[in-house]
Amino acid sequence: MGRTFDITxxxxxxxxxxxxxxHRAATSLALTQSAVSQxxxxxxxxxxxxxxxxxxxxxxxxxxxxxxxxxARAILVAHDAAVARFESTRETAVVIGAAQNSSxxxxxxxxxxxxxxFPGTEVRIHLDRNATVRSMLDSGSVDVAVTTRxxxxxxxxxxxxxxxxxxxxxxxxxxxxxxxxxxxxxxxCTLRQPSFDAFSGTPGGWHVAAExxxxxxxxxxxxxxxxxxxxxxxxxxxxGVVALRCAPPTPAIQLGVAYTERTRTEVRETITKVLGEQLxxxxxxxxxxxxxxxxx
Numbered sequence: 001m002g003r004t005f006d007i008t009x010x011x012x013x014x015x016x017x018x019x020x021x022x023h024r025a026a027t028s029l030a031l032t033q034s035a036v037s038q039x040x041x042x043x044x045x046x047x048x049x050x051x052x053x054x055x056x057x058x059x060x061x062x063x064x065x066x067x068x069x070x071x072a073r074a075i076l077v078a079h080d081a082a083v084a085r086f087e088s089t090r091e092t093a094v095v096i097g098a099a100q101n102s103s104x105x106x107x108x109x110x111x112x113x114x115x116x117x118f119p120g121t122e123v124r125i126h127l128d129r130n131a132t133v134r135s136m137l138d139s140g141s142v143d144v145a146v147t148t149r150x151x152x153x154x155x156x157x158x159x160x161x162x163x164x165x166x167x168x169x170x171x172x173x174x175x176x177x178x179x180x181x182x183x184x185x186x187x188x189c190t191l192r193q194p195s196f197d198a199f200s201g202t203p204g205g206w207h208v209a210a211e212x213x214x215x216x217x218x219x220x221x222x223x224x225x226x227x228x229x230x231x232x233x234x235x236x237x238x239x240g241v242v243a244l245r246c247a248p249p250t251p252a253i254q255l256g257v258a259y260t261e262r263t264r265t266e267v268r269e270t271i272t273k274v275l276g277e278q279l280x281x282x283x284x285x286x287x288x289x290x291x292x293x294x295x296x
Contacts, residue, residue: 009039010072017214018100018127028107060220097133097142151254165247171225181209181227
């Protein structure tokens with residue numbers, strides 16, 4: 001029999017990329033770290049080559065891992081759409097689409113509460129790019145899409161859920177006034193333009209040092225000293241990175257819980273409430289998907 005890549009290990013692979021590590025991926029999937037690690041090893045056996053490697057205390061993807069990750073995302077989108085189409089009773093499952101730029105912060109914090117709030121119901125998470133989970137919401141593949149939006153109407157925070165510029169903990173900080181190398185998600189991405197705007201008025205300006213498609217690769221590049229990266233965080237920063245000392249002020253951010261007419265009222269209200277309890281109610285807004293601007 002030829003090679004077979006099963007759905008469950010592929011979901012773990014995507015979760016590791018989206019959350020930036022095995023521990024956070026395991027939390028978001030309600031699995032043990034050992035189970036996620038076994039899934040990665042299983043995929044490596046099928047692929048016949050390494051897919052991930054240790055990078056300090058973090059995880060980095062090999063070229064083969066990046067290639068399989070791209071296929072895995074497409075496979076999961078098709079799989080979840082098929083499940084949604086043929087699932088006879090959607091009330092037995094709640095499927096949450098989550099933008100990966102904030103999933104490492106949000107999901108480990110709330111996934112347990114969400115499962116408690118929907119007893120007897122399977123709670124599934126689909127981690128992907130912002131635009132992808134929004135499209136999946138339109139097609140009915142997910143019940144809600146939790147995404148990040150820039151919120152200029154709010155005051156930027158100095159603690160809690162906020163944006164921070166990250167830099168390698170193993171390389172010297174850049175001098176103020178020099179050209180700032182920036183690591184950014186490829187378009188479309190909510191944080192892409194704010195990353196450029198931040199250094200546009202500085203003496204040195206900026207240049208794109210790397211474009212990435214997932215959080216794990218972006219953090220790997222930051223740890224390696226490739227450049228600075230704008231990332232949503234709580235109070236604890238990811239391993240191997242520190243705050244950029246010469247960083248300009250960052251805008252306030254807010255989580256949007258996007259829904260459609262298909263979304264059950266109790267689902268969207270419960271998810272909004274749980275997130276608001278953790279982040280502050282003013283940092284979470286429930287919006288119809290049609291009125292929620294798509295990222296550029």
